[in-house]
Amino acid sequence: MEKKKKATKPTRDDSESNIWSFVTQRGTTASFICITLFAILVRIAVSIHPYSGAGTPPKYGDYEAQRHWMEITLNLPVKEWYRNSTVNDLKYWGLDYPPLTAYQSYIHGLFLRYFDPQSVELYTSRGYESYIGKLLMRWTVLLSDVLIFFPAVIYFVIVYYSGVHNGSKSGMLWHFAMILLNPCLILIDHGHFQYNCISLGFTVAAVAAILSDRDIAGSILFTLALNHKQMSAYFAPAFFGYLFGKCLRCHNPFLEVLKLGLAVLGTFTVLWWPYLYSLEAPFEVLSRLAPFERGIYEDYVANFWCTSSVIVKWKRLFSTQALRILSLVSTVSTCLPSMLLLIMAPSRRNFLFGLLSSALSFYFFSFQVHEKSILLPLLPASFLAIDEPLIFRWLTYFALLSMFPLLRRDELVLPYVALYGLFVLLYNAPVQREATRETRSPFTTLKYFLTACSLVLHIVCLMVTPPRRYPFLFEAVMMLLCFSQFFFIFMYSSMKQWEILKLSSQTIREKKNS
């Protein structure tokens, strides 16, 4: 399937010189079908591997959490979902995602109950694991992925290449495969077990809608994403900045803002309707969504707080309350520049970079960030894959590395290696996309050095037992390495936004002068 992406510059289509034309010649649809089938195959192949917390009572892992939510939503009335009670022990994987996740769990619960009623019975099903149960759960992820993420990506690619980019067809197909076959997303959703494909799928669709000037649809879709996982708020500054900046340049800015605001509020109202019966109810749910008691960071996540804790013991120095304010202030202050730049120059390219910068600033500074949250910055980076191949590749490599300890705990090293290899191969596919190939930079040696470092780290982590005094030594080194690289990408992306602003103001000035 990857072979279809190598296609052709239209002029050379007929000539013998094009190797991969045999697929692309049949048209884009045929190539899309092949890549899609291949992507499904890879997902299914990953799904036969273990999930997080397989066979580890009493808490199990994310798999059990998702199954438990199905059990709760299926058997309790809506109002009880987020409330602690004798049958709904919130300490045991209580629901801590917004209502859309709950509805999705309900629908998937129906699916499970139809085939395997035992697996979602109230209370007795805790820790339920079986051959068929695993398959059914895997199928719910796969179906969500195919029904939400795939169409969204197709929509995005069509929109992205219909306007400004009249690039080669092969480049487009390569880009499609890159977004669809993102190793991190596949490993987390189909290996570790989560439903990121849903919220990320809505985000992709929202970006595509906004790029095609359907701003209202875009805001509604983004609201859906936000209501599936609150982490989608990582993108909120960019969405807000771009849409607000765009509205300001309309004839009637107030009306435009009002329209978008109403669309967002309307969607929220519909989704939260079951909890709007009293004033306290929504706050009860909200308090579940912000787990402040869990501390500012967990494990070894490559963000600012965790990395700097090597020197500054944040948790000891400050109270949780103070840390909350500290993290809020730092997050806002780091994503504010990117948002302002977007309001000042709301171009499409700037929007994509803005998504990347704001997602990274949230990843670095917000409260309670998980390793898996690197998926969020990775998404806009994959949108930019054709323009900024190096940034995309770099972020993917180090995102994979940052998730390695987690995936290793889940016994997913094998699919990790396979998908890592697949990504390197597909990235370097013999496609004619010379125009967007990485240009040779002075950092070539540095690049090789860092890649070698990360490879060595993988091997050391697998083979060597860490010294007893520092049992998490390797994790800490990985974290430092990843943080430095993520930070470099953050700086680069902010710098790009700045350049775009300068460029746009320059063109405006030139226009005025002429």
Place this chain on the structure above:
Amino acid sequence: MKPAKNHHNQTRILKPKPKPEPEFKRPITEIIWVSLVSTCIKFLLIPAYHSTDFEVHRNWLAITHSLPLSQWYSDETSPWTLDYPPFFAQFEHFLSFFASFVDPIMVHIHHGLDYKSKPTILFQRISVIITDFVLVFGIYRLTRNLGCKERVLIWVLVIFSPGLMIVDHLHFQYNGFLLGILLISLSALEEGKDLLGGFVFAVLLCFKHLFAVAAPVYFVYLLRHYCSGGFISWFGRLVIMGSAVVAVFAAAYGPFLYHGQIQQVFHRMFPFGRGLCHAYWAPNFWVFYIILDKVLAFLLVRMGFNVQAPTASFTGGLVGDSSPFAVLPRVTPFITFSIVLLAIAPCLVKAWRNPQPRMITRWIAYAYTCGFMFGWHVHEKASLHFVIPLAIIALKSVEDANHYFYLSIVSCYSLFPLLFEVQEYPIKFLLLLLHATLTWIGFSSYFTTTNRKTAETEQTRYDKTRFIVGSFGKLYLLGLLAVEIYGQFVHPILFAERLPFLPLMMISICCAFGMMYSWIWQLRQIIKLH
């Protein structure tokens, strides 16, 4: 060799202008890229279901590692005794050297029985994945002189072959490696290096004797093509070829001859105690024979004749000494052997009259088809022996492409019953779907572009050179789909757990029609082509 070269030169000359090849078109890098992509998929499939063949091969590792050579073929610790020729045993011996480092219990003859630790699974699966590169090398040798479009298409056909994926990387066997040796031999023959081709084929026979079905074709072809010229040169070459082959066989069987084990080796390699058909009927000619017998018996009973029901049944697994047929005469190994030879005869005649290198792949594939259609105790996996070589010639003409398209689907579909667990269902299905889609897209784009050039001059040939799935073909493929839907959904509703063999029987019969068509088509093609 001469004709092949001429042929090739001609096509070169016909090209409008031979442009210098762009730098990125180095076939070796590209084929490695393609095969590494498939390797990634194979890695992902490591924890999937594997059949008892996994334990068979593990046991062979243990036998060859812990016993002296003289006892390899007489050991009976496990029911899965060694029944492949000596080179394969040596190959297992070689693997067991590494296996003993990975997990010593794996190669222990007693403690290792049914041993399935994670390192064991990893080691055995990876050994299949790595030896698959022999196939990649074979296919590279065969296609290195082709245009890049043909080349890439053929790689995709073979390297992403769903049949190989199912049998080797899910079910567990080493077919990729063995077929790779066959392809190396074929590539040598196509290049005119007959001695090398014959030598490699002899090696192959010492790895797996089932490949011997094509030996008559090899014999006649080499006799007529390699041993040519005057009597002296004829005799000289015969002696050279003969000694090469004898040397290979001596290297393989010599040690066992020395230990006085040779009879035991042959006894293990040819177990005629097994029945005509496997528990799951391979989709070949004998399916029709059995069905005819059943129908006749049924009719005769209806008409009032006294027909004794056979004591042995085909659906029950192993068949003993009694005849499983109620009406029709019993089939013996000798009869199947004669029929196979008879079926191969037309191609032997062709090879005798005009031995040409460019026909050899077709002839070999045909010989394996005959072995599959009429052989004794044929396994459905044997269809790979001709599907893979036929991929090489699938682009020779649009008829070949059309035939290959059906054949690859039928052969892969007939392998579906090998994987009966729910988890692997979507995998096998997607593998087939993906391959069929790629094949269809590849063939239709390949044959439209070729015909665009000819169309300008010869309007009439336009339709003939286009790849289309005819209405009859569509109907057949829909039939396969219907059988699959029946087996998966309708049958469990209608009969629940009863008649479990019915869906399998339907798959066999349906695929047998496809295989029969393929056999007749190949026969016709061989008679027609010069």
